[in-house]
Amino acid sequence: MRASLRTKLIIGFLSVTVPLFALLLYNNFYAMDVVREEVGQSNKNLLSMYRNEIDRTLVDAETYLYNFVVLNENLPRYGKSEPGSADYFFAKVRVQNKMTQDLVNYPNVNLIYAYGRAENELLSTAFRGGDEAKLESVTQVLKSYIASHSDKELREKTWRIIRQGGELAIVRLVPTEYGQVVGAWTELDKLMVPLSYVSLGKQGQALFIASDGTPLTKAGIQETDSPGGKLPLPAENERYIRLRASGQNDYLLVATASRYAPLHLAVLVPESTLLQQLPYFQRLFYIIPLIGLAVLAVYLLLLQRTLLKPMYELIKGMRQIKRGDLETRLMAGGSKEFIIINDTFNDMASQVHDLKIDVYEEHIRTQKAELKHLQVQINPHFLLNAINIVYNLAELNKTDLIKKMATHISKYFRFVTRTNLSSVSVNTEFEHLQSYLEIQQLRFPQYLRYELTIAPGLERETLPPLIVQPFVENAIVHGFEMGPEFFMIKVAAKPAAAEDAPYYEIAIADNGVGIAEDQLQELQREDIHADFEDGHLGIWNVRHRLKLQYGGAAELLFERGQPKGTVVTLRLPYSSPPMKPEKGGG
Structure with missing residues (x-):
């Protein structure tokens, strides 16, 4: 069932x-993604x-420890001397003094020790930054940790949490x-100090995360999609990674790993702060469909009154005319355009009785003539020959x-494909003939010659396009023979x-x-149909087109050439009166 005009509208x-x-919806999501990517x-x-x-701090501290082990001469004495001896005591004091002096150079290190x-x-x-009680607590933790690990385990070149x-x-x-x-x-709090200057909004947070995802500093979000509290x-x-926290804002987690410690520096950026202007834009999407429906x-109401109803009346009248009810008339009314359409429809219905069927037949014959004209001109055989010539020239490398x-x-x-032109100048027609004959001359370079001349004053005279070429083609197809x-x-x-x-003349002569x-x-x-029926399609085409354009004012003559060959003469009326030469004075 065909859709109605209302449905199509x-x-x-x-x-x-x-x-x-x-597009607006996509633009919204795209804008949010762009903001997330940029942030x-x-x-x-x-x-x-x-x-x-931070890595520079760790590298400096690690370099110092290796240098301390290698270059400090008191460290071997402290290790080799008998406990309780004077050498042991002085070596121990010097080692501790040296560490105390060096601690000043590393402000981010809380403690340097030798066990x-x-x-x-x-x-x-x-x-650094603590009291004696904290030092005692740290000392016990270090002793316990070092005692529980062998030197082989401790030689792994990494920092430990x-x-x-x-x-x-x-x-x-x-x-x-x-x-x-x-x-x-x-202490991690010591390393966290630079991150405290990062501006992340009220709900944003900077933190350290272990390599397994365990937060090393307290995270501002309590529950996420990840089990075990890991991030x-x-x-x-x-x-970044998007984190969806239950009952809270969604977050962007941005992190980068330290190259020397098993931890990641990370920030949590709340999307509510990040996209605080976009929710107003998002609400617009719920309003747009309602506005669109209204x-x-x-x-549709305006279309019904101004377009659809008059259109239905017009269609109804056309159907009645189609059924043979030529007395049908449309009532005036509606918009100005439909008033004109209805008046025109009524005039056309009144004139249908006076139309002659030969008008349609002549129109059909004209279309067929134009179609045959185009089919004759675009000759596939000619195109294949031309392509074959190009191929042979390519084989001979004649660029x-x-x-x-x-x-x-x-x-x-x-x-030949410019069939929309009703006329061209004589000069343009001869340029086309020159292209055609140049192509044929490349096919038969040892046998074919041609000559094109235009008398002065005739260059701009007009004639139907492709009116001369059929006779040049016939001369090559029927009159050409290879001889001396x-x-x-x-x-x-x-x-x-x-x-x-x-009139002026265009003569096509060959030998x-x-x-x-x-x-x-x-x-x-003179019978134009005889040529078509007997197979002379090109000549029939020319005669038919001359009759359509000039009536009886154009002539087409055939005669034998002297001493041999054929001469075809086209007599065409001037498109403007010819200029006569002025007579000179005495």
């Missing part, structure tokens, strides 16, 4: 509004800068050859001739021999095999 309206709504990349770059600063396994004794500096009371710290342990373990202790970590090539209702051939083929088919002399085709546009004649007497008589007949 509704579909058309929805076809416009639905994509617009979808994620910005925070990742910022974290990378702070990570490099002797044999004596279970830990020498250390004072605890240790929990002391309710706080976390990272330590670096370097075993020596003398039974000691030298190390540095840094997912983005891959190295990811800018507009559609008003739109200049290939360029020339391609140019003429392009001009030829550009001209050149096959010559001459095409000349010249004024008529008779003075003051209202070919000529034409038989019976064929000549047949071609001279």
Whole structure:
């Protein structure tokens, strides 16, 4: 069942509004993704800068420990001397003094220490930022940790995370050859100080996360999709991960890993702050469909009154005319446009009785003639021959001739496909003939010659396009033979021999095999249908087009050439009166 005009209009309206709504929706999500990407990349770059600063602190502390082990001459004495001896006592004091002096150079390190396994004794500096009680607590944690690990385990070149009371710290342990373990202790809160300057809004937070996802500092979100309170970590090539917290805002988690410690620097950015302007835009999506429905209702009501109802009346009248009820008339009314349409419809219905069927038949014959004209001109055989010539020239590597051939083929088919032109100038028609003959001459370079001439003053005279080429084609197809002399085709546009004649002539002459007497008589007949029925499609085409455009003012003549060949003469009326030469004064 065919859709009505109303249905098509509704579909058309929805076809416009639905994509617009979808575009707005897509634009909203795209804008949010762009904001997330930009914020994620910005925070990742910022974290990378702070990570490099923290890593530099860790590297400096680690380098110091190795240098302390290798270069401090008191450390071997402390390890080798007999406990209680003077050497042991002075070496111990010097080691502790040296560590105390060096601690000043590392402001982010809380404690530097040396632990002797044999004596279970830990020498250390004072605890930076703490009291004696905290130093005692840290000392016990370190002794217990070092005693529970062998030197082989401690030789792994990495910082380790240790929990002391309710706080976390990272330590670096370097075993020596003398039974000691030298190390540095840094609280995570100390390393967190630079991150506190990152502006993340009221609900944003910077934190450390272990490599397994365990938060090392208290996270501002209580429940996430991840089990066990662990946080997912983005891959190295990811800018962020979205965290959905139950009952709270969604967050963007941006993190980057330290190269020297098993921890990640991370920030939690709340999306409510990030996208605080977009919710107003999102609410618009719920309003747009309602507005669209209201507009559609008003739109359909107006269409019903101004377009659909008059259109239905017009269709009803057309159907009555189709059924043969020629007395049908439409009532005036509606918009100005439909008043004009109804009046025109009524006038057309009144004139139907006076229409003649031969008008339609003549129209059909004209269309067929134009169709046959186009079919005749675009000759597939000619195209294949032209392509074959290009191929052979390519085989001979004659690039200049290939360029020339391609140019003429392009001009030829550009001209023959311009069927919308009712007339062209004589000069343009002869340029087309030159392209055609150049192509044929490349086919038969040893046998074909041609000559094209236009008398002065005739260059701008107009004639139907492709009116001369069929006779040039016939000369090559029917009159051409390979012999000792050149096959010559001459095409000349010249004024008529008779003075003051209202026409000019275009003569096509060749020196070919000529034409038989019976064929000549047949071609001279004026009956245009005889040529078509006998197979002379091109000549019938020309005669028919001349009759359509000039009536009886144009002539087509055939005669034998002297001493041989064929001459075809086209007599065409001037498109404007010819200019007469002025007589000179005495």
